[in-house]
Amino acid sequence: MYDIAIIGAGPAGFTAAIYAQRYNMKSIIFGDKMGGLVTENPFIENYPGLKLIDGAKLGEDMKAHAEGLGAEIKMEKIKSVEKKKNVFTLTTEWDSRVEAKTLLLAHGLKRRELGVPGEKEFAGKGVSGCATCDAAFFKDKIVGVIGGGDSAGVAALIVKEFATKTYLIYRKGEFTKMQPPYVKKIKGDKSIEVMFLDDVTEFYGKDKLEGVKLKSGKDLKLDGFFIEIGFEPEIPFEINFKIKTDKVGFIEVNKNQATSEAGVFAAGDITTASNFFHQIATAVGEGSVAADSAHLYLITNE
Ligand SMILES: Cc1cc2nc3c(=O)[nH]c(=O)nc-3n(C[C@H](O)[C@H](O)[C@H](O)COP(=O)(O)OP(=O)(O)OC[C@H]3O[C@@H](n4cnc5c(N)ncnc54)[C@H](O)[C@@H]3O)c2cc1C
Known part of the structure; x- marks a missing residue:
């Protein structure tokens, strides 16, 4: 049983894992795109301490940092999450299952489509x-x-x-x-x-x-x-509990990054926090708060 299962291998997810591991929480991270959206920008110039860095390198370094502290990392998509008696069971696209005491939703946003003729037909063909x-x-x-x-x-x-x-x-x-x-x-x-x-x-x-x-x-x-017309929120896996979102679909969180469901936290681009300012710095901030809150939740609920 993991203390925290993190859906999303981007800045929010990796930061949460780093903080969780340093609280001695057993953590596992799932993500199909290692490093998240950061990896798409070869010239990041606004992450403090790094004047200019290739996003792919930053993503790799975040992964290595979390891994080095003992977090388990799985390059798999989650297809469903079930909550029963305060235990979360996550099922991956390949039907492997893990159980965790808390859950962090840090799965980012979905790329918008134009919705015009030929867009799907020529995807991957130009x-x-x-x-x-x-x-x-x-x-x-x-x-x-x-x-x-x-x-x-x-x-x-x-x-x-x-x-x-x-x-x-x-x-x-x-x-x-x-x-x-x-x-x-x-x-x-x-x-x-x-x-x-x-x-x-x-x-x-x-x-x-x-x-x-x-x-x-x-x-x-x-x-x-x-x-490149932007992104929109979605929860791309089935859940057997309700999570409150705003009208657009962003996950509502309080100042502790806690969602409307006990034991479920959210961080990064997918949340209503940080004034919707979708940046690495804000995702990292939310990820750290989420891990701290999950830690407190475990202390008070176990
Ligand atoms: C082209 C581009 C350039 C950018 N440049 C900058 C910049 O210069 N500076 C800056 O601060 N920000 C920049 N950003 C924004 C920044 O990348 C994001 O704000 C940040 O990556 C958000 O982090 P996140 O962890 O919330 O989500 P993401 O980075 O989107 O990571 C989401 C993770 O969730 C995983 N995931 C999704 N669905 C599932 C599922 N079902 N199961 C398991 N895992 C799943 C994905 O694989 C991914 O690992 C840029 C974004 C883009 C697109």
């Missing part, structure tokens, strides 16, 4: 949601990116290192949600063409992506396309 993973496939090609936030900015800057031409399409008239340093780099780069006030209406091609049609009537011939 259309992608992860520039870090796939940009290198488009060396000397023409590539599009859609979105106006940090994810889109980072994606365009990664893609332009490989592509001969990068289109950055955004439905609004200015980048108000993107960090100013990204905006400056993008606008100062001749290989990136920014297309404001436009949107993708269709992806087309034969066996692989050949182009996109835009709302403005333009037709862009290109080889690759990255959808």
